[in-house]
Amino acid sequence: xxxxxxxxxxxxxxxxxxxxxxxxxxxxxxxxxxxxxxxxxxxxxxxxxxxxxxxxxxxxxxxxxxxxxxxxxxxxxxxxxxxxxxxxxxxxxxxxxxxxxxxxxxxxxxxxxxxxxxxxxxxxxxxxxxxxxxxxxxxxxxxxxxxxxxxxxxxxxxxxxxxxxxxxxxxxxxxxxxxxxxxxxxxxxxxxxxxxxxxxxxxxxxxxxxxx
Amino acid sequence: xxxxxxxxxxxxxxxxxxxxxxxxxxxxxxxxxxxxxxxxxxxxxxxxxxxxxxxxxxxxxxxxxxxxxxxxxxxxxxxxxxxxxxxxxxxxxxxxxxxxxxxxxxxxxxxxxxxxxxxxxxxxxxxxxxxxxxxxxxxxxxxxxxxxxxxxxxxxxxxxxxxxxxxxxxxxxxxxxxxxxxxxxxxxxxxxxxxxxxxxxxxxxxxxxxxxxxxxx
Numbered sequence: 001x002x003x004x005x006x007x008x009x010x011x012x013x014x015x016x017x018x019x020x021x022x023x024x025x026x027x028x029x030x031x032x033x034x035x036x037x038x039x040x041x042x043x044x045x046x047x048x049x050x051x052x053x054x055x056x057x058x059x060x061x062x063x064x065x066x067x068x069x070x071x072x073x074x075x076x077x078x079x080x081x082x083x084x085x086x087x088x089x090x091x092x093x094x095x096x097x098x099x100x101x102x103x104x105x106x107x108x109x110x111x112x113x114x115x116x117x118x119x120x121x122x123x124x125x126x127x128x129x130x131x132x133x134x135x136x137x138x139x140x141x142x143x144x145x146x147x148x149x150x151x152x153x154x155x156x157x158x159x160x161x162x163x164x165x166x167x168x169x170x171x172x173x174x175x176x177x178x179x180x181x182x183x184x185x186x187x188x189x190x191x192x193x194x195x196x197x198x199x200x201x202x203x204x205x206x207x208x209x210x211x212x
Numbered sequence: 213x214x215x216x217x218x219x220x221x222x223x224x225x226x227x228x229x230x231x232x233x234x235x236x237x238x239x240x241x242x243x244x245x246x247x248x249x250x251x252x253x254x255x256x257x258x259x260x261x262x263x264x265x266x267x268x269x270x271x272x273x274x275x276x277x278x279x280x281x282x283x284x285x286x287x288x289x290x291x292x293x294x295x296x297x298x299x300x301x302x303x304x305x306x307x308x309x310x311x312x313x314x315x316x317x318x319x320x321x322x323x324x325x326x327x328x329x330x331x332x333x334x335x336x337x338x339x340x341x342x343x344x345x346x347x348x349x350x351x352x353x354x355x356x357x358x359x360x361x362x363x364x365x366x367x368x369x370x371x372x373x374x375x376x377x378x379x380x381x382x383x384x385x386x387x388x389x390x391x392x393x394x395x396x397x398x399x400x401x402x403x404x405x406x407x408x409x410x411x412x413x414x415x416x417x418x419x420x421x422x423x424x425x426x427x428x429x
Contacts, residue, residue, distance in 0.1 A: 005222035005248075031222070031427050036358040039425065042304035043360055043383070044348045063302045071294035079286040082299035082389065088262035088279060104358070104429070125261040135253040135327075137260055160260070168297075208260070210248055212327070 004211045007031075009156065009188060009204065016199040028188050028206065030102045035185040038062075038086070038160075051107035052181040053159060060086065060162055060183075068177075070170035081167045089163035089180065092123060093141040093204050096155040099189050107184050109157050118143040118151055118196070136209035143204070145196045154193045158186040158206055224248075225424040226379065226405060233416040245405050245423065247325045252402040255279075255303065255383075268330035269398040270313065270382060276396065277303070283389030297391050305384040306362055308346050312338030314382045314399040315346040316364040316421050322377040325406050332380050332404065341374055341413070342367040351426070359426035366421070368413040375412045380404040381423050 007028035013021045034050045041048040041062030052058045064086060070078035095118060098110030121142040129135045139158065145151050164179040186206065196202045224245035230238045251267045258265035258279035267277045283299045308314040318341070321333020344365040351359035362381065368374050381403040387396040403423070413419045 029429065033352060033358060036360065036427050037352045039304075040348075040350050040352050040360045042302075043306045043362065043425075044350070045302045045305040045307045048352075063300070063305070065298060065300045067296055067298040067300075069294055069296040075288070077286075077288055078295055078297070079284075080297045080390075081282070081284045082297070083280075083282045084299055084301055085262050085280040086303075087259040090262075091260055125263075127257045127261065129250060129253045129257055129265075135250070137253075137257045139260070208256075210253055212246065212248075 006209060006211060007186060008207045008209070010207070011194060012203040013194060013196060014201045014203070015197075021200070022194065024194070026191070028186055030186055030188050031104070032106050032184055032187055033104045034107065034183045050183050052183050053108045055107055056181075058162070058181045058183070064164065066164050066166050068166055068168045068170075068175065070168070072171075076171035077169065078171075079169045081165075083163065083165040085161070085163045087160045087162075089161040090123060091139055091161070092159045092182070093139055093206060094157055094159060095143055095153045095202070095204065096157070097152060099154040099193070102187055102189050106187055109155050109184075109187065111155075113151060113153065117145070117147045118202070119146045134209045134211055136207050138205055138207045140203065140205045143196070143202045145198050145200050145202075148198060150195050150197050152193045152195045153190065153202060155187060155189050156204055157184050157188065159184050221428050223426060223428060224403065225426070227422045227424070228411060229420040230411060230413065231418050231420070238417070239411070241411070243408075245403055247403055247405050248327070249329050249401055249404055250327045251330065251400045255400075255402070259303065267385075267400045269400050270331045272330055273398075275385070275398050275400070277385060278387065281387060281389065283393075285390040287391060295391060299389045300386070301388075302384060302386040305386065306346055306381070307348055308384055310338070310343045310345050312343045314384045315343075316362060316423060317380050317382055318366055318376045318419070318421065319378040319380070320375060322406060322410070325404055329404055330401050332378050332401070334378075336366075336374060336376070340370045342369055357426045357428050359424055362423045362425075364421055365418050366413065367418040368415055371415055373412050373414050375410045376407065376419060377410045378404060378406050379421055
């Protein structure tokens, strides 16, 4: 079948002492439409519309540009700071409590679990582009149950952030513009829910890799 | 590997179509591409992690690939009429018209693939075989296997037969930031496939190569 890009998910539940209670590994089934749309935009260097995590249409620019002008006919001071990231200003793994079946048109988790219930650790990245057979990038995040009751996780997903930022000072006048939206690229519904007791941790890893 | 049973996949299929000078199809082939090279995974990691990574351009030079780009600048004396500062970036562009430096390219070399390669073994340039415009089709709404299809037709007007043994896909990276700064602009190979059986384009005939990048569930 030739080369493929795949994704595998690992889930690990640890008790409050850090002991592993449960480990699961399974294939991710579920790129959603946003992913292939952004790939098309990149290759065609055009704009496409993706749905952000709130369901709003957002423009993803395959040929991205941030600009600002300082006009007039007077020599004035002009300073600028531009930032641009299309797939990441912090890729994120999020978790949810719904088992609504996956469909490729989905743009968010069905019932996201908030950070005040399952505290979100920092995103971690690991990559081995030199791996002999399966070069990969791994995304990892640990969630800790800071709630008083057990929390049941039924869905997980990967989200990218599109970010444009502009800050300029022209003739002493400041101007700032931010375009930031989060869009889902993968959603997986767990075949069996996983329950995380209070003070326990749930680590979710997505490994995206190439198979030759 | 222990995750051999994975489901969702992004795959690439190649199709070749040889036509005579009257436009009649003489031969058609379709096969799975085997061969992302390292540049692809490096640029992909850069995008997802927001890192700066290094890829090799088609000339073998190390180039900066930025998944997260920024620029800072300052000027005190803009010219009369004002000034505009930019940060512009394309990272995976294959919409390159008829350029023979980027997009789908073909070659005569049969050196076996390896993932560290950054160019075709022996590229057939545009002065030998006319490179048609790159065409890119948006199939992202396909209900079963959403896809992006890249297509280019090569016409042999060289006066001799040309034998193609390798094909590849090249993207263009472009970054420009600030006022009057130097552009970063280079082409880098992401896929190279060596044909199991070479295909010959007789003089006056054409070869159409399509790369179909698709998601299968």
